[in-house]
Amino acid sequence: MRILQDFARSLRQLPRVSMVAVGVFVTLGVLAPYIAPHDPNAQDLLAAHAGISWEHWLGADHLGRDTLSRLIVSARTSLVGMCLVLLIALSVGITIGTIAGYKRGWVEEVLMRIVDVGLAMPSLIVALAVIGIFGTGYWNMIFALALAWWPGSARISRAVAVGVMNRPHIETLRVLGASPLRVYFHHLLPTTIGAVLVYATADAGAVALSIATLSFLGLGIQPPTPEWGQMLVDALPYLETVPMQVILPGLVLTAVVIGFNLLGESIALNRVPTPLSRRILASRRMLASNWTRAQQ
Amino acid sequence: MRTLISIRLRNAAVLLVLATMLCFTLVVSAPGNVAVLIAELRSPKATFEQIRAVEEELGLNDPLVVRYGNWLGSALKGDLGVSYKTGESIGPALAGRLHVTGILVAGGAIFAMILSFTLGFIGALMPGSIGDATTRIIALLGASMPSFFVGALLIYGLAVELRLLPTFGSAGLSSWIMPWMTIGLLPAAVLSRVVRVGLEEAMARPFALTASAKGLSRGRIIFRHALPNIAPTYINALGAQGGAMVVGAVVVEPLFALKGVADLFLQGVLFRDFMVVQACLLVFLTSFIILNLLVDIGMMFSDPKLRRQGANA
Numbered sequence: 001m002r003i004l005q006d007f008a009r010s011l012r013q014l015p016r017v018s019m020v021a022v023g024v025f026v027t028l029g030v031l032a033p034y035i036a037p038h039d040p041n042a043q044d045l046l047a048a049h050a051g052i053s054w055e056h057w058l059g060a061d062h063l064g065r066d067t068l069s070r071l072i073v074s075a076r077t078s079l080v081g082m083c084l085v086l087l088i089a090l091s092v093g094i095t096i097g098t099i100a101g102y103k104r105g106w107v108e109e110v111l112m113r114i115v116d117v118g119l120a121m122p123s124l125i126v127a128l129a130v131i132g133i134f135g136t137g138y139w140n141m142i143f144a145l146a147l148a149w150w151p152g153s154a155r156i157s158r159a160v161a162v163g164v165m166n167r168p169h170i171e172t173l174r175v176l177g178a179s180p181l182r183v184y185f186h187h188l189l190p191t192t193i194g195a196v197l198v199y200a201t202a203d204a205g206a207v208a209l210s211i212a213t214l215s216f217l218g219l220g221i222q223p224p225t226p227e228w229g230q231m232l233v234d235a236l237p238y239l240e241t242v243p244m245q246v247i248l249p250g251l252v253l254t255a256v257v258i259g260f261n262l263l264g265e266s267i268a269l270n271r272v273p274t275p276l277s278r279r280i281l282a283s284r285r286m287l288a289s290n291w292t293r294a295q296q
Numbered sequence: 297m298r299t300l301i302s303i304r305l306r307n308a309a310v311l312l313v314l315a316t317m318l319c320f321t322l323v324v325s326a327p328g329n330v331a332v333l334i335a336e337l338r339s340p341k342a343t344f345e346q347i348r349a350v351e352e353e354l355g356l357n358d359p360l361v362v363r364y365g366n367w368l369g370s371a372l373k374g375d376l377g378v379s380y381k382t383g384e385s386i387g388p389a390l391a392g393r394l395h396v397t398g399i400l401v402a403g404g405a406i407f408a409m410i411l412s413f414t415l416g417f418i419g420a421l422m423p424g425s426i427g428d429a430t431t432r433i434i435a436l437l438g439a440s441m442p443s444f445f446v447g448a449l450l451i452y453g454l455a456v457e458l459r460l461l462p463t464f465g466s467a468g469l470s471s472w473i474m475p476w477m478t479i480g481l482l483p484a485a486v487l488s489r490v491v492r493v494g495l496e497e498a499m500a501r502p503f504a505l506t507a508s509a510k511g512l513s514r515g516r517i518i519f520r521h522a523l524p525n526i527a528p529t530y531i532n533a534l535g536a537q538g539g540a541m542v543v544g545a546v547v548v549e550p551l552f553a554l555k556g557v558a559d560l561f562l563q564g565v566l567f568r569d570f571m572v573v574q575a576c577l578l579v580f581l582t583s584f585i586i587l588n589l590l591v592d593i594g595m596m597f598s599d600p601k602l603r604r605q606g607a608n609a
Contacts, residue, residue: 120311122539128562129322132561132568133326133327134326136566205440212442213444213547217546217562239451239456247448250444250448254437254440261436261439262436
């Protein structure tokens with residue numbers, strides 16, 4: 001709970017444009033089925049290539065499916081995919097990063113060399129190669145992207161974990177007789193997760209872009225599930241007659257990615273005022289000192 | 297200097313070996329039996345004996361190390377195996393496509409360099425002007441727009457509405473302009489930031505003040521004194537963006553119907569043609585490694601500090 005509170009507090013201090021874009025994206029993603037005015041997959045061939053009207057606010061595609069509804073439901077597809085990819089990538093990355101940061105020595109050396117090799121390869125090429133071997137499909141796409149993304153989070157969490165381990169209170173805990181597992185799970189892991197989560201929000205834009213790119217290439221989200229990249233490629237043959245159907249999904253996707261990129265930039269420039277970890281650490285330190293006093 | 301280059305060469309060689317191992321393990325770990333696939337390609341109703349024969353023929357029963365050695369040996373000779381889908385050998389097919397991707401990436405890089413210097417100079421010379429604001433917006437858009445959207449917008453604007461350029465095909469220079477712009481926009485956006493920030497930092501340093509106190513013109517200070525300072529950073533960023541452009545080719549080639557390596561890679565991925573995926577991956581990884589090597593050497597030539605380090609090493 002504390003982690004979530006700190007996370008929310010630091011989000012509030014970020015640039016407004018990006019918060020609006022990301023906020024709208026997340027809201028649409030969560031509430032998509034309730035907001036969408038039409039069934040995104042209901043075909044109405046008589047309304048194919050319809051322009052802007054009361055019935056279809058943003059027109060309809062080549063099968064007469066309502067574009068606005070498809071755009072909204074795509075936000076959910078994108079959001080769910082993004083969260084799954086980040087969840088898997090972060091779990092693997094944080095586990096490996098914190099183990100490397102905790103153990104140091106040759107364990108760290110071996111793990112970080114593996115991470116280096118992973119980082120050296122462009123994520124889209126890795127994802128494509130994995131899909132090429134294991135076939136197309138939703139879960140294959142998720143795992144392929146997660147495989148491409150974990151080295152980044154592993155490196156960040158190692159850096160954070162090393163910083164935490166070097167702080168005096170960890171030494172104190174050891175002296176007081178805290179077991180390695182206690183240090184790892186109670187003190188190292190929560191702090192690292194909090195800090196790495198902030199970096200993950202910055203990475204989210206690139207993940208959304210990759211999902212759209214894979215879907216554009218026909219390797220990601222499979223029809224009939226609506227997705228922006230796939231909507232764009234579906235409308236591409238009719239570019240001369242109904243350009244709006246190509247431009248709309250592209251614009252929405254661009255807006256979302258801009259939102260996440262601005263967020264990432266402000267994080268990279270260190271505009272997040274207090275590191276999340278500090279507050280958690282302070283409470284841990286207080287606990288430790290209280291405990292010492294109780295022991296005496 | 298020479299020792300430093302030889303160290304880099306050795307590192308690149310190690311990476312290359314790792315890359316080949318990775319390509320090999322990727323195909324070995326693929327689910328399903330390759331021999332069944334090939335046997336069924338030859339005769340629709342393959343018997344158990346036929347599958348056994350194919351297994352023996354491909355050497356699938358040999359130990360992994362022997363298989364890796366055999367594969368590497370033939371790959372070095374340019375024999376990258378046979379496509380499961382079409383049955384033609386991949387080596388020649390790949391060689392015939394290399395120049396398309398090469399022209400695409402090289403042209404995109406030149407476009408990106410021209411655009412990034414233009415935008416970067418406008419931003420650094422006239423901070424706070426409308427030109428500066430425009431360049432920042434272009435830089436942000438370039439970094440956030442998916443390349444397939446950029447390509448679609450270009451096709452719509454330049455080919456459909458204005459009828460200036462052909463939509464696809466490879467008829468001379470005019471058909472290359474849109475692919476180059478599409479693939480070069482993102483690198484241009486990143487590189488323009490490098491130029492802008494680098495120039496601003498260099499102009500704020502004491503040597504720029506000294507130069508202007510001595511009476512040098514602003515243009516001369518920028519071109520003669522500030523520009524060489526950003527060269528190492530720029531070359532480094534250009535190398536990274538070159539890698540990104542190879543990835544971008546995966547999107548740009550199908551969009552403009554270009555028959556390059558990335559297109560072949562994509563076909564291989566779509567039809568789960570392991571051998572094609574493996575061969576293309578090998579080509580990509582090799583090109584990344586060579587690119588990194590060139591960047592390292594280029595940085596050494598452009599940065600006197602690195603050069604001196606190399607002399608002492």
